[in-house]
Amino acid sequence: MINVWRLTKLQLLSSFGLNKALHTKDPAERRKALLLSIAMIAGILMIGAVSFGYSFMMAQSFEQLGRMDLLLAVMMAVTSLVGFFTTVYKASGVLFSYKDYDMIMSLPVKTSHVVASRVLQLYVMNLFFTLLVMLPAGAVYAIHVKPGVLFYLFFLLTLFFITLLPIIAATLVGTLISWVSSRFRASKILNMILTFAFIIILMLGSFTLNQGQQAIADVGAALGDMIFMVYPPASLYVDAVCSYRVSALLFFIAVSVLVFMLFSILLATRYKAIHTGLMTSRASRGYTMKPLQANSAFKALYLKELRRYFSSVNYVLNTGIGMVLLLMMSISLLFVSSEQLGTILDIPQLSDSLSTLSPLVISLFVVLSCTTACSISLEGNHLWILTSSPVPKPAIVFSKVAVNLTITLPITAVSWGLLAYTLHAGWMESILMLAVPVIYACYSALLGVMVNLKLPKLDWTSEVAAIKQSASVLVTMVIGVLTLAVPAVLFMLLPGVGGNLILLGYCILMAAVCAGMYRYIQINGERLFQKL
Known part of the structure; x- marks a missing residue:
């Protein structure tokens, strides 16, 4: 057990950059x-x-019932579902794809x-979310019920086991997907397809369940039985x-620990084989001599970055x-009217403002x-190749921005067409429905690379540390979501001003910000790269 603790401690210190933060001079x-x-x-x-606010509002309804x-029960189920959902697509990266495997x-x-x-x-990655959800819920429960001492003892004991079963289940799904895909030549592509397919099926099943249970969701006993x-x-x-x-306490803890131990022992029997299958490169066909194609520096960098993106399952x-969820939402609204959506979400006025908010x-x-x-x-440790290459450093930055736009803009355009048709948007709403997301796509791509130049994490051992855990x-x-919140707040503070006018003004402002960021990278790209 001491070995498990030491390995876990070292991995966490490395993943979150705590060693560097604590010991740097x-x-x-x-x-x-x-x-x-x-x-x-x-x-x-x-x-x-x-x-805490959400728990308090829910508690008032449950107290009446x-x-x-x-x-x-609801908060525990939500925590488990979110933990399961977020672990499925990062389990493979944490378990198998790390540089210090040997x-x-x-x-x-x-x-x-x-x-x-x-x-x-x-488990530790998901434990933070569990604490953020369950501790406020427990405090609200204690305020309303005023339970005995045993509640606090049992609540704290179970707090550390809530997320264990969902993580084991999600890791099992991720491992099975990795094991199946490792037996084929295109293992990474198959891994992506299977994981995306599982997530889509899971979400469709949850949506169907929510629709079927909506009529009885307000009845306490029925809601409890459903959970x-x-x-x-x-x-x-x-x-x-x-x-x-x-x-019940002992059984809950025993099952969680036993499932964790059994999973670790069983996976260990096939662990090396799965890793070998995922990490092995196979030649798809024999090499034949043919004329080589020359590209511009920017196009070569763009194609290299695009190959790098699709070569990483965790990255994709x-x-x-x-973007997959956006496309799913756009397609699903073809079959659900805005009035029905407002009823499902319990927002009666949603249909009136959906075109403006979309x-x-x-x-x-x-x-x-x-x-x-x-x-x-x-x-990572290959950055020196880019920094020493005889190409303008802004071209390297903009090639990464171009890949981001390649991923977001096509799906944004398709979703725009579907939503404009579904919501029967007017010409002004249709223009804004396309212009605002396109400008935000440029903004988030430029913002992301600028922040990453300021806060790089190059000493990772697992890609997940750079993709999900980096500052x-x-x-x-956070900055992207906050900038999106600004027009939403303006809608509430300025009810007399039309929503389209607010969006148009904010759209022009964000376009100017994007132009400024583009110019900043052009001027300072070389200097920022030299500081890495």
Whole structure:
């Protein structure tokens, strides 16, 4: 067990850059670490406050029904679902795709210990979200119910086991997808297709379930039965925490730990074979001599970056899922009217403002699909090749921006056509529905690469650390979402001003910001690269 703990600790210190932050002597690095820590603490407090607010509003409804236990059941189920969903497409990267595989496997530790440490790394990543959701929910429950001492003891004990079963289930799905795809030549492409297909099927199933249960969602007993039927561990959790049943508590903890141990032992038997299958390169055909094609420096860099993007399963899954969800939403609205959507979401006035809000909704998916926020970091220890290449450094930056636009703009255009037809938007709404997301696509791509030049993470051992856990990705996403919130806030503060006018003015402002960022990279690109 001590080996599992040591491996997990080393991986977490490396993934989150804690070693560098704690032991660096560079004043600039210390200031950067301090500012990031302050920003993260502020973000955690804000998310915690929002979570508390949601729990408090839900508690008022559940208190009227006399079913306060449903508050913890719902929040536990939501935490488990989000943990499962976010782990499926990053499990393969954390388990198998890391650069120090040879060094780790050469250590005198069992393969099952290595597997357990990788799963625990996924567990810790999801534990933060669990704490942000469940601690406010537990506080709200305690305020309304005023439970005994056993509640606090059982609540804290179960808190660390809530996310374990969903992560094991998601890791199992991710491992099966990796194992199946590793047996074929195009293993990475097949891995992407299978993972995307599983996520789409899961979301379609959840949407169908929500529609079928909407009529009884307001009835306490029916809602509880639905949660306990779909996710049985929620019943054990509620029995243990709310009813103080020791047997349910012990069974819940025992099942979580036992499943974790069995999974680690069983995966260890095929771990090396799966890794070999995923990492092995195969020649698709024999090489034949033919005239070589010459391209411009920019086109060569663009094609190189495009190949790099599609060669990484984690890169595609983490940055492409937003555009897939946007396309799914656009297609689904062909079969669901805006009035029906308002009824499902319990927002009666949604149909009246959907055409005005749709540019911001599309832009949200675009902002969440930024590929440039980690594009510099992913160069890793090969960055010297780019920095020493005889090409203008702004061309390198703009090639990464071009790949981002290649991923976002085509799907944005298709979704725009579908939504403009579905929502029966007028000519002004249609223009804004296309212009705003396109400008935000340019903005997020330029913002991502600029932030990544300022906050690179080049010492990663697993791509997941650069793609999901780097400061540049977090900062880019937060800034992108905040800039989207500005017009939404203006809608509420200026009800007398037309929504189209606000969007048009903000659209012009963001276009000017994009032009300024483009010019900044042109002038300072060389200097920024030299500082890496």
